[in-house]
Amino acid sequence: MLIVEYDGTCYHGWQRQQNAVTVQEVLEKALQVIMKEDIAVTGCSRTDAGVHARGFVCNFFTHTNIPADRVPYALNSVLPDDVVILSCHHMQEDFHARYHARSKKYRYRIINRTFPSPFEKHYACHFPYALDVDKMIKATKFLEGQHDFRAFMATGSMVKDTVRNIFEVSITQNNAEIRIDITGDGFLYNMVRIIAGTLIYVGIGKIGVSDISEIIACKDRKKAGITAPPQGLYLMEVRYGDE
Amino acid sequence: MLIVEYDGTCYHGWQRQQNAVTVQEVLEKALQVIMKEDIAVTGCSRTDAGVHARGFVCNFFTHTNIPADRVPYALNSVLPDDVVILSCHHMQEDFHARYHARSKKYRYRIINRTFPSPFEKHYACHFPYALDVDKMIKATKFLEGQHDFRAFMATGSMVKDTVRNIFEVSITQNNAEIRIDITGDGFLYNMVRIIAGTLIYVGIGKIGVSDISEIIACKDRKKAGITAPPQGLYLMEVRYGDE
Numbered sequence: 001m002l003i004v005e006y007d008g009t010c011y012h013g014w015q016r017q018q019n020a021v022t023v024q025e026v027l028e029k030a031l032q033v034i035m036k037e038d039i040a041v042t043g044c045s046r047t048d049a050g051v052h053a054r055g056f057v058c059n060f061f062t063h064t065n066i067p068a069d070r071v072p073y074a075l076n077s078v079l080p081d082d083v084v085i086l087s088c089h090h091m092q093e094d095f096h097a098r099y100h101a102r103s104k105k106y107r108y109r110i111i112n113r114t115f116p117s118p119f120e121k122h123y124a125c126h127f128p129y130a131l132d133v134d135k136m137i138k139a140t141k142f143l144e145g146q147h148d149f150r151a152f153m154a155t156g157s158m159v160k161d162t163v164r165n166i167f168e169v170s171i172t173q174n175n176a177e178i179r180i181d182i183t184g185d186g187f188l189y190n191m192v193r194i195i196a197g198t199l200i201y202v203g204i205g206k207i208g209v210s211d212i213s214e215i216i217a218c219k220d221r222k223k224a225g226i227t228a229p230p231q232g233l234y235l236m237e238v239r240y241g242d243e
Numbered sequence: 244m245l246i247v248e249y250d251g252t253c254y255h256g257w258q259r260q261q262n263a264v265t266v267q268e269v270l271e272k273a274l275q276v277i278m279k280e281d282i283a284v285t286g287c288s289r290t291d292a293g294v295h296a297r298g299f300v301c302n303f304f305t306h307t308n309i310p311a312d313r314v315p316y317a318l319n320s321v322l323p324d325d326v327v328i329l330s331c332h333h334m335q336e337d338f339h340a341r342y343h344a345r346s347k348k349y350r351y352r353i354i355n356r357t358f359p360s361p362f363e364k365h366y367a368c369h370f371p372y373a374l375d376v377d378k379m380i381k382a383t384k385f386l387e388g389q390h391d392f393r394a395f396m397a398t399g400s401m402v403k404d405t406v407r408n409i410f411e412v413s414i415t416q417n418n419a420e421i422r423i424d425i426t427g428d429g430f431l432y433n434m435v436r437i438i439a440g441t442l443i444y445v446g447i448g449k450i451g452v453s454d455i456s457e458i459i460a461c462k463d464r465k466k467a468g469i470t471a472p473p474q475g476l477y478l479m480e481v482r483y484g485d486e
Contacts, residue, residue, distance in 0.1 A: 005360065005361050005362075006361055007361040007362050052362070072357075072358065076358055081359070081361060081364050082361045083361060084358050084359060084361045085358070086358060114315075115319055115327050115328070115329060116324070116327060117327065118248050118249050118250040118324060118325045118326060119248075119250050119366065121324050123362065
């Protein structure tokens with residue numbers, strides 16, 4: 001199992017695609033170079049184009065005799081600078097990075113000030129109008145818990161079971177930066193970005209704090225806020241088993 | 244007077260040069276477009292290629308009738324994304340961004356972990372070996388105060404008066420990130436980067452904490468540490484008058 005950090009700016013997401021470079025593809029090519037075998041990697045989730053990861057998890061089978069603790073050095077020596085292997089661990093043969101995930105933590109970063117930051121164009125969502133962060137924090141309480149989050153799923157997604165359990169939503173502010181941290185047992189397609197967009201609407205008063213419960217109940221994507229742009233989103237951590 | 248934030252990655256520093264793009268040049272071109280007159284800008288300091296600024300100050304004369312508070316909107320509409328005007332203020336006619344500066348604050352960012360961060364290649368210095376931050380903090384006390392900092396000036400610099408007053412050096416650590424914040428009445432060429440490199444040497448035990456006083460006293464550049472790379476350096480704030 002690998003823990004991978006990547007800057008998603010130049011990638012069309014994690015998952016292999018024809019005619020577009022993805023993180024999975026560059027990682028599988030690096031594994032081929034280092035381990036001299038064709039290796040298919042299983043990722044913990046699909047991330048969209050432009051989305052970043054601080055602790056993406058993936059797994060694969062290999063016959064290599066390179067010790068696990070040397071694998072990050074070997075892979076990082078051939079990977080591009082924007083994909084970094086943080087660590088490598090032997091797992092039981094039935095380990096599956098997606099199916100066995102118990103919880104995932106995402107972060108959404110907003111730069112809330114009049115002018116965009118020259119440093120954050122690809123790393124946060126710039127929002128120029130005043131946000132009432134206290135209201136946003138109050139709204140998070142209505143998101144926590146087990147709910148049918150159909151209203152927070154991208155239209156067109158084919159997933160049938162739309163019930164998810166959000167363990168915690170926390171919002172912290174540091175000067176112009178607002179961070180929304182969301183931990184849950186799983187997320188629907190675009191769910192974190194729609195939650196971020198809905199909390200932004202709460203912050204400008206376009207959606208009321210207590211409207212969140214009604215939006216969840218109505219299961220109508222059109223009642224929730226915008227899908228916030230991908231560059232603000234980071235997959236922070238995935239947990240397995242009893243960690 | 245403008246307060247400017249810029250990502251220095253793509254620039255050969257602040258100051259106009261032949262055959263290389265600088266921040267001064269793109270700013271003067273933007274002023275020409277907006278104010279319809281040739282404007283020469285005076286910067287608070289020269290920054291090197293790859294060095295960043297969060298609060299660079301510069302001044303200029305203009306006959307424009309655009310109100311000062313609208314100038315940032317106008318300039319930002321024509322400037323590239325990596326140069327952002329934060330604010331604009333009318334000043335007395337004799338104001339000079341460099342000569343009248345009373346204090347400058349710089350930050351040096353180090354990412355101290357085994358592998359580089361995919362997000363920080365152009366925004367911090369990666370240092371892979373363990374740093375004893377407590378020792379680095381102790382060493383800062385020997386730097387504070389008024390000293391002849393000739394040992395911390397790039398070889399070849401022609402400045403005669405090498406006495407500077409460092410008001411404060413503080414070091415903070417947040418996970419892998421180490422920040423060195425230095426405020427002083429002025430800085431010699433490469434002084435902050437040589438201080439950062441010297442503190443890194445203290446952190447790995449190559450220079451002792453109390454050696455700092457001797458290095459200052461000997462005025463020999465060769466006794467201080469390396470010049471830390473430019474991408475970790477940020478000009479944070481410049482103060483004038485009795486602020």
